[in-house]
Amino acid sequence: MSATTLAGLLPRVRPRRRVVVTTVTTAILLVLLTALALSLGDENTSPSALWQALGGSGPENTVYAVREVRLPRVVLALVVGVAFGIAGGLSQGVLRNPLASPDVLGIAAGASVGVVAVIAAGALGGAIGAVPIPLAALVGGLAAAALIALLAADGSLRGRRVLLVGIAMSTALTGVTQYLLTRIDVYDAQRSAVWLTGSLNARGWDEAAPVAAGLLVLVPVVLVLAHSNRALIFDEDLVTAWGVRGNRVRVTLLVVSVCLAALATSAAGPVAFVALVSGQVARRVARVPDIPPLLAGLTGALIVLGADTVARTALPVQLPVGVLTALVGAPYLLYLLQRRRTNGVPS
Template identity: 40%
Template sequence: MKAIRTRAGLSVRLDVRTTAVVTLLLVAALAASVVLIGTGDFDIPAADVIRTLLGDGDAGQEFIINDLRLPRVLVGLLVGAALGLGGALFQSVSRNPLGSPDVLGLGQGSTAGALTMIVLFQGSAVEVAGGALVGGLVTGAAIYLLAWKRGVHGYRLVLVGIGVAAFITAVNGYLLTKADFVDAARAVVWMTGSLNGRDWEQVWPLLVLCAVLVPLVLVYGRPLRMLEMGDDVANALGVRVERTRAVLLTASVLLTAAATAAAGPVSFVALTAPQLARRLTRSPGPNLMPAMFMGAALLIVADLASQRAFGADQLPVGVVTGVLGGVYLLGLLVTQRKAGRI
């Protein structure tokens, strides 16, 4: 930790390692984004991609990059950042590394909303996204209310979330059995989680939401750090525990539901990004900024790997993140077992 004093006499504490990790993750995400924009049936060199983004490309490259590929990459960055930040919030509030949207049922709730629009109403892409957003918000509210008992305890939140996830998973299975062949195929593709076909219609709502929620969450960074010490300690330090918890959970639900509405339920990013960020920074606390940039870098790199290995639009990014997340969890279990913790 390094203290920096300004000319006005203000003193700012700066964690050098965390700052370096955030900078490197940002550079990695942007570099992978440039390579990803140039990847496809018509490959474009990275130098030409940068030149076109700066407004100095030819007409053909501008159409391919600005109209077709740039929106997909921006959706990937925003979805990854939203999932990473949402996962960090859930894990910090619940004080549990398994307290992620993947485990607590928010992804399943968004899926239920999307399936309802696909199977029962044959909704358009916009209507499916709206259904996913509403489904995630309703699920988040239900989990919070069911977990409430003179406050919301972290372990109770996780247990209720697991129960709700199991129930909604059964509902989703029932909806799939009621669908005809075309709707069922469309629903399964959506449930995999993909960036294929994403355009500016998905970029702007997600960008506005992140622009509003990210600063709000960062303002609550200090109370959240105190909340991780326990409700009694946080109360003694002057934190309004339930108000802080409600605001942060609401922000996390909105981020997760919006990300799912934009790209489908991309698995394991919200679970692994905060943990990987914490291992890199070696810093206690929620690590909100590192988790956010880690999520963005993870999703873009996963999409780039899928396109390089299988070709454009052949393998949804949700499959790649699922494989990477499963390998990470297995490695974590082996490490914990060797350490004698499980």
């Protein structure tokens, strides 16, 4: 493929029309789903009553249910979904592998080790308040990523070696987490086990704030590098000919991916398969060879909010959101594995 063809595939100024239309459509669907999620509960709220309650007027019990119970949880689902979606889209795009999401690579497992270690330290008499949960997750996620990069070092950030090392690292870190659970009392272990399934129960503004702050800082970085990110789907010689510093862009985007995944994990636990599925769904819906990060983020928000709404309103027993995403994501992972084995190339 020539540099001229590359330039034609990756215009510098004009956004791709289909990506824009798909992103706007997804955003509209997300707004509608948000309104639905805010309306559903023990007592459903009509659209007019919902609007009044959001403004602070109307029956006191309705205002409380909407603003104090449902709204924080919905906002948390949105920011966690966006963070996981963007993180998965970036890692899959940079590593050019549809299986290379933070949960498969072990980044979420590293963040989980950091969080559970802090909980265990507090249960054993340590200074749990000295290390905030989001910071512990960031340190754990970044440490896992650094260790994976070290063990998989082969001069590039591509190929199956990174994926295989990441899967092995995820298994090892999960074992560390399970060991830490045996060192704390039953109550803290049970609470940690629920968190490890991926749950939004009993969470709200305090958990959403660090994730929202991370998105405000890191999404502009993604937007600035969006043009270079699109070039990474091509071979290295074409990337260089196009004037993109490939390795520098890859490292930067991977660090952003790790930070977003770690922050989302600290807030809701390692919600299974959201990062894996979101980017691939976004790419297929938009019908483009790369993964549009904003579309992947909106898709992740749709998945998390939709699964959480079903889990808390449509089932006899309220389930952690991670249970439903796992039920959807596990078959999709098998599909990706089968597709790669059949085609012999990344899907």
